[in-house]
Amino acid sequence: MQWGSVSEFVAMGGYGLYVWTSFGVTAFGMLWEVFALRRRHALALSRTYESRYDQCEKS
Amino acid sequence: MMGLARINWFKYSSPQAFYPLAGRLMPWCAATAILLIGMGLYLGFFVAPTDFQQGQSYRIIFVHVPAAWMSMFLYVIMAIWAGLGLGLNARPSFMMAQAIAPTGALFTFLALVTGAMWGKPTWGAWWVWDARLTSELILLFLYGGVMLLRTSIDDSRRADRAGAVFALVGVVNVPIIYFSVRWWNTLHQGASVSMTAAPKMAATMLTAMLVMTLGFWMYSLAVILARMRCVILEREEQASWGTHPSHQDALEVH
Numbered sequence: 001m002q003w004g005s006v007s008e009f010v011a012m013g014g015y016g017l018y019v020w021t022s023f024g025v026t027a028f029g030m031l032w033e034v035f036a037l038r039r040r041h042a043l044a045l046s047r048t049y050e051s052r053y054d055q056c057e058k059s
Numbered sequence: 060m061m062g063l064a065r066i067n068w069f070k071y072s073s074p075q076a077f078y079p080l081a082g083r084l085m086p087w088c089a090a091t092a093i094l095l096i097g098m099g100l101y102l103g104f105f106v107a108p109t110d111f112q113q114g115q116s117y118r119i120i121f122v123h124v125p126a127a128w129m130s131m132f133l134y135v136i137m138a139i140w141a142g143l144g145l146g147l148n149a150r151p152s153f154m155m156a157q158a159i160a161p162t163g164a165l166f167t168f169l170a171l172v173t174g175a176m177w178g179k180p181t182w183g184a185w186w187v188w189d190a191r192l193t194s195e196l197i198l199l200f201l202y203g204g205v206m207l208l209r210t211s212i213d214d215s216r217r218a219d220r221a222g223a224v225f226a227l228v229g230v231v232n233v234p235i236i237y238f239s240v241r242w243w244n245t246l247h248q249g250a251s252v253s254m255t256a257a258p259k260m261a262a263t264m265l266t267a268m269l270v271m272t273l274g275f276w277m278y279s280l281a282v283i284l285a286r287m288r289c290v291i292l293e294r295e296e297q298a299s300w301g302t303h304p305s306h307q308d309a310l311e312v313h
Contacts, residue, residue: 015115029165040286041285041288
């Protein structure tokens with residue numbers, strides 16, 4: 001391991017901004033996709049339930 | 060024999076059978092992804108040494124290369140499903156292609172952004188019109204085209220076919236991206252890992268990169284299964300639209 005302290009780790013040898021932005025954007029993008037899919041699934045599920053309920057009601 | 064194989068294929072690929080199966084597989088893929096990405100980050104930040112040329116900025120490789128690889132892998136897999144869909148006239152294949160596209164687009168976007176973050180300190184520019192970068196940007200447009208084409212056509216059968224043809228035509232771009240660093244004199248560095256030669260990087264760096272790539276694979280699998288479940292529900296609902304009187308009422312209300 002090459003890090004003497006936490007601040008050294010954060011600084012990334014002067015490239016901190018570039019390194020952490022890269023990892024941050026990637027983490028944000030992947031987490032955003034997970035949450036967007038959860039929302040989409042909940043919405044799709046509620047809609048199919050509604051349509052099934054409608055069909056039961058009419059028949 | 061042919062008939063038998065066909066029946067089995069369609070039985071296991073039916074949306075009704077696939078939906079619960081995907082639901083059961085998803086948590087395992089997600090857990091494996093978290094484990095592998097955690098391991099990859101540990102190896103990448105605490106085990107892999109400093110690069111003698113690029114210092115610490117090279118650590119961007121641990122997200123940049125896996126994202127770029129996934130962007131290409133996923134396009135090829137999407138094109139294969141699209142081709143199967145066209146060849147067998149199978150709706151589940153088109154649905155797989157539909158489920159893959161947004162994740163591929165995300166990884167393409169991430170490869171471009173992390174590339175810019177690496178380009179600035181290394182080349183002094185966020186972006187250059189180099190063959191590798193340009194062909195990766197075209198990949199993003201291809202994913203965008205496949206997705207837009209689908210949403211712009213109302214009839215789902217026609218949308219499936221149009222999207223699939225577009226995806227198949229675009230697949231020629233993938234070898235162009237891959238070989239761009241060899242075919243043209245690019246600013247982008249050559250491949251660090253190739254099928255034919257020994258890797259040009261320290262073993263721990265390579266391990267970290269491969270573990271991250273495996274993690275991204277498992278993540279993609281989990282997310283694509285999740286999207287497949289959404290697509291199945293949405294299409295089921297769409298199929299009942301208009302055929303039932305209650306939906307006719309709803310159409311008039313909205």
